[in-house]
Amino acid sequence: TSIGAVPLELDRADAPCAVNSLVSLARQGFYDDVACHRLSTDEGARLYQCGDPSGTGTGGPGYTFADEWPVTVSHGSDGYQAPPTLYPRGTIAMANTGRPDTNGSQFFLVIGDSVLYPEYTVLGTVGEAGLPLLDAAAAAGHDGSSRLGGGTPTTPVVITGVR
Numbered sequence: 001t002s003i004g005a006v007p008l009e010l011d012r013a014d015a016p017c018a019v020n021s022l023v024s025l026a027r028q029g030f031y032d033d034v035a036c037h038r039l040s041t042d043e044g045a046r047l048y049q050c051g052d053p054s055g056t057g058t059g060g061p062g063y064t065f066a067d068e069w070p071v072t073v074s075h076g077s078d079g080y081q082a083p084p085t086l087y088p089r090g091t092i093a094m095a096n097t098g099r100p101d102t103n104g105s106q107f108f109l110v111i112g113d114s115v116l117y118p119e120y121t122v123l124g125t126v127g128e129a130g131l132p133l134l135d136a137a138a139a140a141g142h143d144g145s146s147r148l149g150g151g152t153p154t155t156p157v158v159i160t161g162v163r
Contacts, residue, residue, distance in 0.1 A: 002158040003137050007127030008092060015068045015123040018094050018103060025061055025105055026162035036157040039142040040150030046112030048157060049095055051105040060104030067101055068121045085118045090131060093120035111138055
């Protein structure tokens with residue numbers, strides 16, 4: 001990335017489709033020169049949102065795929081809403097539109113313990129060497145432009161390539 005190497009440890013056992021999609025897109029160069037378009041430093045959601053080449057939060061690869069464990073019946077099926085759950089610091093999870101099975105190319109890098117509804121497929125963790133880099137960039141803050149909380153990071157985090 002533009003802030004240094006941020007290693008990702010992907011979990012094919014628990015999220016095979018999400019990992020396969022992320023790796024395939026990365027190998028195709030889909031993420032090259034794509035900035036993490038959103039930083040949230042809010043108490044309950046401390047994360048970077050990345051993976052949208054349009055930079056708007058609405059872009060993607062042109063396809064979607066199904067949610068994978070540990071997603072629960074949290075999208076209101078039969079009127080049930082699962083309670084919020086902890087996404088620990090270092091978690092990588094797929095972002096979605098808020099509806100079931102709308103995973104695409106966007107993902108979260110959780111930089112601080114975050115309590116969110118269990119609607120996001122967890123596909124791995126950020127390697128220990130990457131967290132201090134993300135912390136340092138996040139310390140500069142954001143512009144507050146996102147209706148979801150947070151905004152465009154003041155210090156850009158751009159994916160420059162994938163190894």
